[in-house]
Amino acid sequence: MVTARSFSIDVVQKLVDAGFTAYWAGGCVRDLLRGKVPHDYDVATNATPQQVRELFGNKKTLAVGESFGVIIVLGPRVDGPKEPPLQVEVATFRSEGEYSDGRRPDSVEFCTPEEDAHRRDFTINGMFYDPLTEVVRDFVGGQEDLNRRIVRAIGDAHDRIHEDKLRMLRAVRFASVLDFDLDHDTATAVRELADDVQVVSVERIAQELKTLLVDVHRARGMELLVQLDLLSRIFPEVCEKTLKSESQWRDLIEILRQLDVATFEVVMAVVLRDVPAGGPQKAKEVPQQGTQRAICRRLKLSNHETDAICWLGQHRGALRDAHSMSLAELKRLAVHPEFENLLQLERTATVVRGESIEPIEFVDDFLKRTPKEEIDPPELLTGRDLIKMGYRPGPDFKDWLIAVRDAQLNNEISSRDEAVQMIETLAQA
Secondary structure, eight states, X not given: OOOHHHHHHHHHHHHHHXXXXXXXXXXXXXXXXXXXXOSOOEEEESSOXXXXXXXXXXXXXXXXXXXXXXXXEEOOOTTOTTSOOOEEEEEEOEEEOOOTTSSSOSOEEEOOHHHHHHTSSBGGGSOEEETXXXXXXXXXXXXXXXXXXXXXXXXXXXXXXXXXXXXXXXXXXXXXXXXXXXXXXXXXXXXXXXXXXXXXXXXXXXXXXXXXXXXXXXXXXXXXXXXXXXXXXXXXXXXXXIITOHHHHHHHHHHHHHOOSOOHHHHHHHHTTTSOOOOOOOTTOOOXXXXXXXXXXXXXOOHHHHHHXXXXXXXXXXXGGGGGSXXXXXXXXXXXTTHHXXXXXXXXXXXXXXXXXXXXXXXXXXXXXXXXXXXXXXXXXXXXXXXXXXXXXXXXXXXXXXXXXXHHHTTSOOSHHHHHHHHHHHHHO
């Protein structure tokens, strides 16, 4: 069976057979040397983009970044005809000109493998590997830093960060996710240039945060963001609300540390836990500044992500009073798509605060002994039913239907006839 690895080796072999130099490059080499299975196998070569397209054919290549020397080579569809084909990014060895916008080079020139290695970000990402001869090509000391578990910028750290400000967040991510130390000079450069992270597009910042925060080492990542003065630029509200209190910051970090597998939305709810959630917003309404919803909008998170984060924020601590909730209140919570995440979050926070876990166990027991169809039974009446019954639509409709639904969830009524009778009583009131 063709795999991403075997297909990438085939790409290298075809380039070499055609007289070109070709290696695996970047993060896949780092992962390979750490005994990890790489997610992608990128290839670097001295073949120009045009030569790559000529060799593999226009139908099997995509010129997604041809001006920067990058071509995508398409492979077979291993998971079925409707699934996307395997892809290998093939980049020509290149050196780069000035980064006027702090994000991308103004120009590129094709060059040698050694010159290409020296334009990359960190030494552990700057190595090449020949999969045909199984030889590492290391021009930047990446193997040594990998063995020493250090994230170090290639060359002058200030220069590397000036070229692409996102590298500040990438430094934090690599140090956190890999559980490596951050080189002193690299850390100093990040701290001194931290204000420049605001040049980076919010989409790129959000993508780095998503990778950083879902990893099990997320607590260390947050600590590094604070130590390097980056958190105040990304989440000034968190610094204002949480960092000023040692106990609140300690709780936040400990919750992040004790969370096991967690979604981005759950972790963001922890990070923003001391920031007001903000109420539900209409589609075109601008959220109140300084709220979780405003922060999510600022990062251009999706509506789904934003709603999930804010719902978790709005219901922080809600389960402490689970005993005193009506059945309707508890069931309405339990049917929400984020309820399992809320339960996970509240369980972890309760343990960290040293409070009684009994309310959480009460909810666990309720969920175990209550069938799903009882927690979320079909509605007895709808607005359309009320119209058929001869009632004119108006503001009372919503209140009546909520009252009927609450009575149903509280096991006070269970049939359509009882619901109709209840509506008639409410209408006469």
